[in-house]
Every structure is written in C-alpha cells, then in structure tokens.
Amino acid sequence: MVDLLSVLASGILVGTVYAYMAYGLGLIYGVLRVVNLAHGAFLTLGVYVTWWLNTTFGMDPLVSILITVPLGFALGATVERTLVFRLRDSPPVTTLLLLFGVWLIVRNALYLIFGGADRSLLTSYSLESLAVGPLTLSIPRLIVSAFSLLGFVVLALMLKRTWSGLALRAVAQDREAAALSGVPVNRVWAVAFGIGSALAMSAGSLMSLFYSVTPEFGARFLLKSFCVVVLGGLTNIGGILVAGIGLGIAEDLTAFYIHTGYRDVVSFLVLTAALVMRRADSD
C-alpha cells in the first residue's frame, strides 16, 4: 500500500512538472495557431540562465525566476515580432520550420558557449525530502508542483479577469472578429508568445533543481510537452494540468507494476490514442 501511495504521489509531482512546461505551448497554439518548436529552446535557456546565475552569483533558482520570467517574455515577444509575425500568412509548415531553426540556433549557441558537459545545480534543499505519514516527498519536486499550480491559477485568472486575457481569448476564438471589434491582434500575438515563452523559461528554471543542464535539455522534454498539450486539449489550460497529472500517474504506475522500460512508451501510446479518438470524433 505504501508503495502504491509513493508511486501515485510521485506521478502527481512529475505530472505537475509536465503541465508547467506545457502551459506556454498550449497558450501559443491557442492564440497564434502556431506549433512552437522553439519551445524547447526557451526551456533550455531557462535552465542555462538559472545555472549561470547560480554558479556566477550564487543566486537561488527560485529567485532566478524573477529574471527568467521577464527575460522569457522579452525574448518571446521579440521572436514573434521579428520572425513569426512576418510569416503569419504563410503555410503553417513555414512557421514550423522557422521555429525549429530558432531552436537549432539556440542549442548550437549553447554548445559553443558552455560545451556539452552535463551540469547540475546543488542548493541547500536539493536533496531534502518531507515525510508525510508513510510517504517521502521530494522538496524540490513539491516546490515545482506548487509553482505549477500557482502558474495555472494566475494564468486562468488573467485569461478570465483581465482585459488582456479577454483579448487573448477573443483572438483565439476568431481572429478576424476580434480585429473588427478593435482588439489589437498584432499586439495580442506578441503578448501571447511572450507569456508562453516566459512560462517555458520559468519551467526550465525550476526544472534545473533536479535535471541536468545540457543543450539537449529541450529535446528531452519537448515531445512530452506535445503529448500533454494534445491530451489536455490544445487550448485548454485546465485540461493541460489534468492531462499532465494523468500522464505522470499513468507513467509511474506502468513503471512500477509492469516494467520501468515501458514508462516513456505510455505517453506516446496515449498520444496516439488521443489523436485517433479526436479524428474519429471530428469525422
């Protein structure tokens, strides 16, 4: 019983991490209808900026979010204004390739600057855990889960309660109607890309608490982010949170009760099933 509870708790903690790294991807797709292949680049930049701030100035990864969030917003908005915006009327594959190119440039730049070695962050709480009854919960994972839930609440409130959120939802529903109603669509696109990138970079910052820092970091998690976004509904932030947690639990139960080697197979099986079912529904 303790083992089952441990596995469930681990699945929930891992799932909230999946959700956190996928929020930005879902938001950008919802508003711009763009599959952001540069998402992996922003995740990777998040871990590197955090690692660099930690090793250079001794800054705690939790404090470094104060830097990675605005930096991510500025970088994302710049990428949208200077690159994505110019291709807004092009076929989707053009933007896809463009953003893939952005990712490759960032990845190779990181190789050039920092090399390819695995690097890690060690804080005073990196290896701490909390005993809750018979369970042992990792403090860094609890922190990331708390941030993931906080991110969900802030994002949901922003989308529902603010003018910017209303504008984002309006553009997501019908770009032309929103434009006719006076919504500055171009600015909304830049804001959406900026928020999505800021979320990705902050997720990267927090994930540096337990994952190795390498230029391939984004590649490791991009596919998982896609799985979560597709499962949760491409534009549904709440759905993304539920899908992330569901996927985390499914992976951990599979790893524990069937075989650890099948852990990553689960996400792709679920993704395939979700796509097939969506297709059947739309038919």
Next chain:
Amino acid sequence: MSPDSRTRWFPVLGLVLGVGLLAACSGGDDDTIRIGAALPLSGKHANVGGFFRDGYQLAVEEANAAGGVEIDGVRRPIELRVYDDKSDASISPSLLERLIAVDGAVALLSGYSTPLVQAQVIVPMRRGIPFMNAGGASKSIFREGNQWVFGALSPVESLASTTLEWLMWEQGQDRLPRPLRVAMVWQNTDHGREYRTGVHDVIEGRTDRFELVLDESFEHLSSDHTSLIVKVRSVEADVFLSDAHEPDFLLQHRAYVEQGLGHIAVSYGARGPERSVREGLGEAVSHLVSAQWWTRALPYERSRHFVERYEAQFGGPVTEYYPAVAYEAARALIVAIGNAGSTEAEAIRNALTNLELDDSLLPGGRLYFPEESRLQIENRCVIVQNQPEGGVRIVFPPEAAEGPAYLGS
C-alpha cells in the same frame, strides 16, 4: 583574347590552385609519421574529447622527446593530427577517411563514446588501417574476424564482474552476508545490456553467494526514476547495482536519496568519482562504489609518471580515467610502430597483435590485445569508493587497495 575567354580559365586556375594548396597542406615533412584521430571536441561529448586529445598529445610528445620512432634505421618524429567530429557519428567516418587519404595517417586513434566509435570502426576495417580504440568499451565494436581494431579499454562486462569479485572478496572477509541479495537496474543501451551480462555471468551458478532479487531495465534520459527506486526499496536488497549514463545517474541517485534508501553497498557502474557528479550531488555521493578503467592512486610507476606529467602540463588533479587510457592507447600504438620498424599497415597490425606492455598504467599493469577476445584487452577493473571529504580510495583488488571499504547498513 576576349574578356569572356579569359574568364573561362578561372575555374580551371582555381582548381589547380586548390589542389596545389591541398597538397601543400597535407604533405608536410616526409620524415614525419602521422597518426590521426577524429575526436568530439565540440558538441555533447566536448569535455571528454578534450581529455582524449590531451592524453594522445602527451604520449606523442613523450615519444618525440625520446627521439621519435626508428624506421629503417632512421629516427622519425610522430605527428598527431586531430579533427573535431562535433560529437556527430555521421561526420566522424569521413574525417577518418580524410586522415588516411589526404593526411597520410598510418594508423588511427579512436574518438569517444560507443556510438561514435561504432561509426568510426567501419573505416579502418574497410581500409585495412590499424585503429586503436580507447573510447568505447562495448564488445559490439569488435566484430567477428576483426583484425584492425584494437581495444585498450576492457569490456563493459568487466565493470560488473570486477564489482561482483569485490563483493565476493568482502564475503570471504566475513564482511558481507551470504547469499547477498542484489538489486540490479540497467540502462537499455548496449552499455547497460553488457553490464547486465557481466553480472549474470558471475552470479549464475553461485546461489550460495548471490540472490538476484531485481533485474530491470530503464530508458536512457528517463524523466523520473522515483517509481524505479520505490521498486528497488520494495525488494529489500542488500546491494544496489545500476548502470547509467551521467544524466540518468544524477536523477536516479537523487531519487534514491530522497526516498531515504540505504544499502550495504551502492554502485552505478563507472559513475561516481567525476567532479561534475560531486558538484551536482555533493555529499550524497560519499561511499558510492564504482568500477574504473583507471584511477590516479594505482600504485604503478607508469601511472605515477602519467599523473605527474599530465598535471604539470594541463593542471590537475586528474580525476577521470579518459586521458590516462587515451595516453596508454597512443603509447601502445607508438611502441607498436617502433616494433614494426615500418609504417606499413600490416606490419603495424602484426606488431600490435604481438604487443605486450608490462609497464602499463592500466589495472593489472599489463596491456595486450588477445585474439580470443577479438583484440580487446580483458583486464580486471579497479574498484574505488568515494570518500566523504572528496576524492576516492581504492578498495579492490587487495594488492592495490588503500584501505577497507566502508560498508553501510
């Protein structure tokens, strides 16, 4: 001549100049014996590639300082030519082709990592050029009928078998129970599968010594290891063995510590003494046991000589095995060229096949390339244990041990 007809000659002129330039670049001094390597000096293995280059370079400099190699009664200098394959297995073979065809390399030294070396060995086997491998331990590199690829790194299975030999030795000292309950997890790669084979080879038929209570694989770059560690906890083993590359090792041991596990001995194959590991996990890696292809405390004259020379030239302390094995591989190749007294590929190959260095810095103190193991050395590894204050201590084999191992509870 019209301007048009004059410009028609420009491509031809360019071609002639290009070929001339290429010949000038590649030629160099005819007396020089050239050996080459395609190393991952950038990309994901860049840090290790640098160690290999330094190790190779040190061996070449030593040989040249001693007057080079005698060929037909004339002493000739050695030149090491290195290209960066950017950690890309699709580039590496073409760089080796260039080293042979353009630079005139008479023998090749390997790059690093099993996948890169697996891609490289196709070239020396097709071209019939001696290839000294110090960067890939997988047996899959050494194919049936292999005549050209020589391995200075013992197989991955040796990591496992030496670890189990150490455990049996500790049992013999009445410091460990019999049978010992062993939980083993392994990365689902060639490396991990061969580690598993090494464990099974020793354990099978020794039911009085070992009981394998968990034998499970995991995927490379897994996003979480907690459920696997919970499974390890549930089998209540005495010893935990894992074979993982560094990113998985860091995540797995983090989960191990977070879940509060404790075993009499914990080993992650060759992982443990690296500086990056201590940076990432701090004191949590104290008392980890690892099997190594070399460690600086080995009590051999050649090893001490290497440490002194390496640290004087590149700074230290040298905590990784990479430059030492690279140095030894290059040294063996240079000695073999000298023994062959020729730069002919077959003569060098025959000299390597018959080579036996009795002053090696590798564990066991001997370097040779037995035909029965397809020209891959089969020495035992050395077992070291991380110390709480940093650094490692040799705990096995007994003749090299610096003290008894700390065995947890």
